Amino acid sequence: MSQQTKRVLVTGATGFTGGALAKKLIERGDKVVALVRKSANVKPLEALGAELVYGDITDADAVQRAAQGTQIIYHIAAVYRTAGHPDSYYEEVNIQGVQHVIDAARKHGVGRTVHCSTIGVHGDIEEIPSNEESPFNPGDIYQRTKLAGEQLFAEAMANGLPGAIFRPGAIYGPGDLRLLKMFKQVKRGFFPLFGGGKNLYHLSYIDDLTDGIILCGEHPNAIGERFILCSNEYDTLKALTATIARQLQVKEPTLSLPVAPLMVAAKMCEALCKPFGIDPPLHTRRVEFFVKSRAFDNSKARRLLGYEPKIGTDEGVKRTIAWYEENDLL
Structure with missing residues (x-):
């Protein structure tokens, strides 16, 4: 695989x-163009020497400017589960934003x-471990709009x-705050451990994940x-x-x-807070964290791309804790 500067x-x-x-x-020598909002903290990107294009993924013209002259686009931007956003905003970012990327890629x-989706499109899985062909079962506005964005991108590929699509597990590692x-x-x-912590949880360590993303961007099989x-x-949430x-x-x-x-308490909180536009102190999705299983099979990426995660849970947790402690977060 070519390592020429891109x-x-x-x-x-x-x-x-x-x-x-x-x-x-x-760090490996590529020239990175970053589409960034004016309100974002761009100091780390400036320090790395990235070229900044100011704009938003919801702005088609900004995406066109950023895409001009590029060989690869990695579309990672999305709106996650943050407080105060109406459903329409998720649609603008997670669906319409994907269309803007598709249009820019075609024009230039x-x-x-490469499009970043989420394993959340599978929702509460029945097949363990699930794979790329397992049924979709999105459970909230984030997962529903991410699925719609993925399907839009898949149609463009067809x-x-x-291009290629990837669905990461629960992403963690140094730098993560979620x-x-x-x-x-x-x-x-x-x-x-509500429910005993018996539900399964599947992680994606950040360094391994970025290796896989780059394979999606460069390997011919992708x-x-x-x-x-x-x-x-x-493993189970209890084991994690x-x-x-x-x-x-x-003590564990x-x-x-x-x-x-x-x-029940979460549903009541949401019912009381939503009409007033208040972020509930307790969300049903936070409760579902304790009961929904996440367990997946990465063998397709390993077989077709040579993807090989190197960091196990013990080492990944150790490195994450070290970063938290270095930054006085724990």
Whole structure:
């Protein structure tokens, strides 16, 4: 595979995954163009030497400007589950934004476009482990719009757009803040395992994930395909919290509580808060974290792309904790 310098567009480069991808690409010699909003913290990208194009994924003209002259587009930008956004905003970013990327790739003759989806499109899985062909079962507005964006991109590939789709597992590692709350609670000795922590949880360590993303952008076998990118192992939520506790040298969580009362409380919170545009203190999706299983098969990526995750859960958790401690986050 050629290691010649490429001009590459990364959307979402101020986020965790997009930022890690941009850093890896620049460090190996590629020229990275980053589409960034004016409100974003661009200092890390400036320090790396990325070329910044100011704009938003919802702005078709901005996406066109950023894509001009690039050989590969890595479309990572998305709106995740953040407070206060109406459903229409998820549609603008996670669906219409995908169309803007498709249009720009076609107009500028981009050689390869890679779209980031999510394993969340499978929702609460029935088949364990699930794979790329398993049924879709999105459970919230984020997952529904990510699925719609993925299907839009898949249709474009079917109509000649050279590209690939990847669905990452739960992304973690140095730089991640989404799982910080769980690490903090385990350290403080209070992480109740609602439902007993029997549900399965599948991680994607950031360095392994970015390796897989680059394979989607460069390997000839990736064109026209969808890949699940996750670690080679998965386990129960209880086992994951035990690993975190062991690396933190604290007692592992053992308190098991029934999940049904918590779900009732979450539904009541949402029903009361939504009419007033208030972010509920408790979401049903947070309760589902304790009951929905996530377990996937990455063998397609390993077989077709040579994808080989190197960091197991023990080592990944250890490195993540070290970063949290270095940054006084724990």
